[in-house]
Amino acid sequence: MRRLNQVLAVCLLPLAVAPIAHAEMQAAAPASAAPAKAAFSLPQLPYAANALEPAIDAETMKIHHGKHHQAYVDTLNKAVAEDKKLAGQTIEQLVAKAGTFPVTVRNNAGGHWNHTFFWKIMAPEAKAGSPSPELSKAINSSFGSMDKFKQSFKEAGTKRFGSGWVWLIVDNSGKLAITSTPNQDNPLMDVAEQKGKPILGNDVWEHAYYLKYQNRRGDYLDGWWKVVNWAEVSRLYAEAAGRK
């Protein structure tokens, strides 16, 4: 009987110890398995995906926002998680020093900033409104008229070779100017040829228009004016002009 008890004790020991070991593993797991909070996230569109039709079709909006913008956010988060020097920096700080970072950071920080801006300076046609008197005056003064401004903006957009953006900025002297940047660069970057604060911008990457317009970038630029959120652009102008 004594021998039997000894055998049972040896056999049952692992069963008694196992739950403790398992509990320890569970207690330790969250520290190593919990994912770090991502530095940046995809903002929600401020309107439905079909709200900018017919200027921009719903399918393009869904892919542009949900796939392209999401990819910029994901790639940027990965780059930030892998480089301690980038930790804790805001998107504005990353963009301002884009030229000092690896090209992946420049491209994807730019992609995130540019698209976040882009969604906000558009609105459904019924809510697009018109420029404030101050902005209208500044546009007339800088470009001659609203029509001439739109013509110059379109020209800058169609001339951008490959992928990029066309912008209306308040430059460092406080004046309005049209400029264009390649890839996902923008006028806030240290690498920009012409620097300033963007108050309006259009994405001329093919992913922004190809499903509906194919190669007709000029038609996309013409149709886009109907969905410019002039209230937001006017607010950005007042903010930028007051910053001097």
Ligand SMILES: [Fe+2]
């Ligand atoms: Fe885009």
